[in-house]
Amino acid sequence: MKALPYAERVAGLVGSVIDSSTSLLHKQTHDIVRFAMGSPAAEAVPARILAEIAAEQLSLADAYDYAATEGDPPLHAALLEMLRGTSDETTAERLTITAGGMQGLDLFCKLFVDPGDLVVVESPTYTNGSATALSYGAELLEVAVDDDGMIVDNLPRLLEGRRPKAIYTIPTFQNPSGATLSLERRHRLLELARSWGSMVIDDDPYGLLRFDGDPLPTLRELGAGDPLVFAVRTFSKIVAPGLRVGWVDTDPELQPLLINAKQAMDTCTNLPAQRLLAGFLTGGHLEDHLVTQRAQYKRRKEAMHAALREHFGDIARWTDPQGGFFLWVTLENGVNTAELFEVALAEGVAFIPGTAFSPTGRFDDALRLCFASTPPERIHDGVARLRRAVDKVS
Numbered sequence: 001m002k003a004l005p006y007a008e009r010v011a012g013l014v015g016s017v018i019d020s021s022t023s024l025l026h027k028q029t030h031d032i033v034r035f036a037m038g039s040p041a042a043e044a045v046p047a048r049i050l051a052e053i054a055a056e057q058l059s060l061a062d063a064y065d066y067a068a069t070e071g072d073p074p075l076h077a078a079l080l081e082m083l084r085g086t087s088d089e090t091t092a093e094r095l096t097i098t099a100g101g102m103q104g105l106d107l108f109c110k111l112f113v114d115p116g117d118l119v120v121v122e123s124p125t126y127t128n129g130s131a132t133a134l135s136y137g138a139e140l141l142e143v144a145v146d147d148d149g150m151i152v153d154n155l156p157r158l159l160e161g162r163r164p165k166a167i168y169t170i171p172t173f174q175n176p177s178g179a180t181l182s183l184e185r186r187h188r189l190l191e192l193a194r195s196w197g198s199m200v201i202d203d204d205p206y207g208l209l210r211f212d213g214d215p216l217p218t219l220r221e222l223g224a225g226d227p228l229v230f231a232v233r234t235f236s237k238i239v240a241p242g243l244r245v246g247w248v249d250t251d252p253e254l255q256p257l258l259i260n261a262k263q264a265m266d267t268c269t270n271l272p273a274q275r276l277l278a279g280f281l282t283g284g285h286l287e288d289h290l291v292t293q294r295a296q297y298k299r300r301k302e303a304m305h306a307a308l309r310e311h312f313g314d315i316a317r318w319t320d321p322q323g324g325f326f327l328w329v330t331l332e333n334g335v336n337t338a339e340l341f342e343v344a345l346a347e348g349v350a351f352i353p354g355t356a357f358s359p360t361g362r363f364d365d366a367l368r369l370c371f372a373s374t375p376p377e378r379i380h381d382g383v384a385r386l387r388r389a390v391d392k393v394s
């Protein structure tokens with residue numbers, strides 16, 4: 001790297017294996033079954049409806065102006081209405097529109113994380129989130145995840161008397177494991193956070209994509225103000241990630257600071273994208289869209305399970321998510337999945353190696369598969385290709 005007088009925080013910029021693999025995959029020209037990215041199915045993106053809304057809404061010059069920093073009023077109002085009656089029902093002063101979930105995480109860190117602050121993360125975790133905390137100098141503590149989400153009762157022992165500044169969790173259909181934090185653990189997590197004076201980052205992009213089981217109350221709802229829960233939400237998975245629109249829902253007292261921080265960052269969230277989403281919500285399209293997506297993702301998860309049983313039954317175990325995009329496969333035959341990646345790519349299948357989901361490089365025997373973006377017949381083909389790649393490196 002060029003010898004320049006870099007800021008100290010540059011040492012904390014670790015980059016994202018997940019995002020780099022998107023760039024890599026965009027450059028590939030051969031046929032690849034893409035289990036790597038966490039994108040909605042191309043068929044699930046409501047492009048035609050959005051184009052109709054665009055023709056109507058985006059022909060006005062004022063759709064290209066700067067927007068209010070806290071969010072364009074039509075989207076703000078439509079979002080409040082969308083959340084009414086759900087476990088994320090909220091009030092206008094609590095909502096700030098952001099440039100996707102990632103900006104929500106960045107805003108939290110900008111407001112609360114000083115170098116050396118301790119932030120608890122799940123293990124495995126969504127490392128783009130933990131990387132944001134690292135970029136502000138946080139120290140991370142990894143806590144294992146099982147089928148019921150973060151093993152919250154391990155926290156007191158792992159902390160050895162320290163009090164974390166924040167606990168970062170993806171409670172529902174976790175990225176990457178697909179696990180959901182049980183109700184009992186949700187209560188326990190909040191109780192511990194309260195006792196330590198820690199804040200909770202409740203990052204939940206997938207909660208509306210439940211295809212099995214009953215919904216659980218969100219941490220935001222259960223926390224009821226104490227401890228401070230910072231809810232990070234996004235339209236990326238339920239509508240389209242390229243729009244780059246999400247929202248933060250938290251204590252209204254934080255909103256002036258969130259606005260100041262956002263004004264120093266990007267002034268406002270992309271206004272054409274906000275207008276498209278407002279039109280999508282007020283046109284009543286979201287509910288139908290979610291019903292279709294849930295049914296489609298359930299079929300895809302089942303197809304992936306069937307293919308895994310056929311091709312990996314002898315050498316692996318995997319999780320059984322009730323919603324969302326991902327499942328997590330652990331190989332039991334000693335193959336290192338980071339080394340498997342190149343061979344699998346040549347074989348025509350892409351995944352994200354397990355080490356990408358741990359800031360300390362754990363999980364070299366595991367991999368994340370996205371079942372959401374691939375049709376069932378092709379899922380079968382992709383898993384067969386993956387097995388061929390595993391056999392080549394074994």
Ligand code: PMP
Pocket residue numbers: 038099100101102103126129170175203204205234235236241244245246
């Ligand atoms: N949090 C989690 C758990 C995610 O899976 C993602 C997207 N992969 C994000 C945040 C970021 O969302 P966005 O694309 O809206 O920035």
